[in-house]
Amino acid sequence: MASQIINETLQAYRTDLDALLERVQALAKDINNPDLQLTTHNLRRNINEPFLFVVVGEVKAGKSSFVNALLEAEVCATDIEPCTDSIQQIVYAEQEFVEQVEPSLRKIGRPIPILQEISIVDTPGTNTVVDEHQIITERYIPNSDLTFFVLFAKNPYQKSAWDFLDFVSAEWRKKVVFILQQADLLRPADLATNLERVKEYAYQKQIKAPIIFATSAALEQEGDRANSGFEPVRQYIQAMVSSGESYKIKLRSVSQTTQQIIDLLNGDVEGLNRQLASDRATAQSIRSKIDAGRGRSRYEINTLADRLAARYEVISARIKRDFRESLSVLTVVRRSFVGLFNQEASMQTWIDDFQERCTRDLRESLEEVSSEGAQHFVDGIRQLFDGLNQDLESVKSHRLESSHISLKVQSAAKK
Structure with missing residues (x-):
């Protein structure tokens, strides 16, 4: 998964678009237009940022363990007590670091190859007593390329978890992938039942074609990849990212905005000529x-x-x-x-x-x-x-x- 996950055509398009925006940004500087400079700076940052995956779910549902198993590294702390007391954005860095960006936002840097292409946000539980955590969590989801909604496989029916989806607009719910974590604690029949129930709950939340995976971080860490359920998740991420659909949407949005800037600048130049x-x-x-x-x-x-x-x-x-x-x-x-x-x-x-x-x-x-x-x-x-x-x-x-x-x-x- 750490291999090339964005196809070369999209990478070439991103490079060309970034070069174009760089020229527009230079023009904005030359004409002393700070607002246009900031706009083009933000657009360039948007297309050059890694994919953003957000992980949400209830306390002790196994979110941090899921992230660690997915990245095959101990990035998030895990314990019998709730560990994630703030937003944790995990990014690539040649040297490990932990930075408290805000009281409720911590940035963690790790030299893990896959983080060069994706950035993962691990969040407090949806049933946390700290309202600020939930507000910040809701703010991240619209900007994510994919949202993993982690549920406790033995009891994926907690009201606070499903109520949380009501705070997410129907448009952003299309990017939600359901993860039934700690699936090794259930018998196959019970797991199958819970998978069907989760699908029904997703329908009720206006998610017509829910994507659901059952995983076990414990089995993954023990080396039992055949039964841990993480390989299908990785394959899904690989297919989703490699197909470029999410990235195409991001590039298309930036491209359209860039075209609007160019059209308006062209109108401005014509106005200046007049x-x-x-x-x-x-x-x-x-x-x-x-x-x-x-x-x-x-x-x-x-x-x-x-x-x-x-x-x-x-x-x-x-x-x-x-x-x-x-x-x-x-x-x-x-x-x-x-x-x-x-x-x-x-x-x-x-x-x-x-x-x-x-x-x-x-x-x-x-x-x-x-x-x-x-x-x-x-x-x-x-x-x-x-x-x-x-x-x-x-x-x-x-x-x-x-x-x-x-x-x-x-x-x-x-x-």
């Missing part, structure tokens, strides 16, 4: 608007300068005309004569007033043109900024953050 095209169009629009704004500003400045020059010419011409008309010989003589008697009407006073009036008219006229031109210039700048802000807001509203990529599949994977 965003890139949109950003390029926006950048071109911004450049065009800036160029147009620059040209419009230059035109407004040149127009303002021309208008100021033209208005200056008009005012200058009018001042010259008024000055010439006001300096006729008759007018100068008259103002000079009047100025002898009234200083406010003198020629000098008129010149000062004329200069002040011309300065005021010129200033007001040029300020009017400047104000109007400046307003046109400011309006043009404002329109340019409004257009640029619209483009920039468009970029901001359509931006796709890399850390948000493929959240849908992550949520589905968690579920």
Whole structure:
């Protein structure tokens, strides 16, 4: 049984799938997406973990002895008193170790070849008084590839054992294999009767085709393999694992999730390409608007300068005309004569007033043109900024953050 138990085709598929997930995980790191990194990490761990076999049953039904006989090694402690007071996960390790992972979970490492392909979980009894044990036991069964339900062959009718199956969904009950342990303590006829009764009980628990084995760890340890009943169990495990049905389900599930990730990533890439095209169009629009704004500003400045020059010419011409008309010989003589008697009407006073009036008219006229031109210039700048802000807001509203990529599949994977 320690030989190759997974066919080469499935192993090759697992290798290819793991390589693909490794690339997706690297991509998730490159785009700084921790959620996608965790999802792909968990998927890789799932397909690379050994098969998980869970052993459940009542206290003193012989679960630990069954595990030891199955693995042909003293892995689980056995005694006349209940020994398994916590969950024991038995895994492969080059060096033996015992690690208390949680108060009710102990991990045991053993250099047993078969554990390179399978991992076995030995549990407290289903009738244990510690409720936490039962809760943890129920949590393991849905994740198992196979569940061995060990019953005491002389009395496989204990209510707590069969009630325990009510906590297991009908879907997971399909993976349950019944073991009548300590079968050597019964006469063949009584054992046959109990086997039939167990089959009836299984029917009542909605298990339509129950798999049942009668075993004796004592006979197995004594070397009586022909009568211990363990060889059929090993052959069943060999056939079940080698056929790959359970493993196919695991690989198919991971493969489907991986395909969903790839499809969503492909959608994200297409979205990023659309965003890139949109950003390029926006950048071109911004450049065009800036160029147009620059040209419009230059035109407004040149127009303002021309208008100021033209208005200056008009005012200058009018001042010259008024000055010439006001300096006729008759007018100068008259103002000079009047100025002898009234200083406010003198020629000098008129010149000062004329200069002040011309300065005021010129200033007001040029300020009017400047104000109007400046307003046109400011309006043009404002329109340019409004257009640029619209483009920039468009970029901001359509931006796709890399850390948000493929959240849908992550949520589905968690579920």
